[in-house]
Amino acid sequence: MNPAEFFYASLDKDVTYLKTGQPILFNSVIDPGKLYDERHGTFKPRxxxxxxxxxxxxxxxxxxxxAVRLEISTRKVATAVTDIPSATASLVISQASNQAIVYMKxxxxxxxxxxxxxxxxxxxxxxTNFSGFLMKND
Incomplete structure (x- = not known):
């Protein structure tokens, strides 16, 4: 029997001023197969x-x-961009999501x-979160 091929990772605290190309290092992780690397922010399938x-x-x-993007190795797959709040808003939370089905080696x-x-x-x-699961293996 193969170990689980799924994970869910989220941030449990705010992070500030990330640079272009910098990965988000999700630190609250459900990962029974131990495939998500919290140090580098990467998922590597078995x-x-x-x-x-x-x-x-x-x-x-x-x-x-x-603006964030999903990358598979160095290939850009999908992007999500939050809204810019109006100048008159006192507390504004903006979220953006996306989803992709991809083939991974x-x-x-x-x-x-x-x-x-x-x-x-x-x-x-x-x-802010990131999740994935195997739909069909080779």
């Missing part, structure tokens, strides 16, 4: 096959949008990184 990934980013009280890595610009604070506490 089996080649089709995987479904979902990711969400959240921001709070920032004048900048947060057992040598590939999946991660969520900051996309095309530096971003302000990204909120944790479940607002």
């Amino acid at each position: 089996l080649s096959g089709y995987y479904c990934f979902t990711f969400t980013v959240g921001t709070k009280n920032t004048s900048e949008a947060a 057992d040598t590939d890595l999946a991660r969520v990184v900051i996309d095309h610009h530096d971003t302000g604070p990204i909120i944790g506490f479940g607002y």
Whole structure:
């Protein structure tokens, strides 16, 4: 019997000012197969096959949008961009999500990184997360 091929990772605290290309290091993880590496923010499958990934980013009280992307190895797969709040809002939380079904080799890595610009604070506490699971292996 193969170990589980799924994970759920979220931030349990806010992170600030990540740079373009920097991975989000999710630190609250459910990962029975031990496939998500918290030190590098990467998921490495044991089996080649089709995987479904979902990711969400959240921001709070920032004048900048947060743009993140899902990468498989170095290939850009999907992007999510939060809204920019209005100047009159007192407390604004903005979230953006995306999902992708991709083929991964057992040598590939999946991660969520900051996309095309530096971003302000990204909120944790479940607002920012990353998950994936094997749909069909080779």
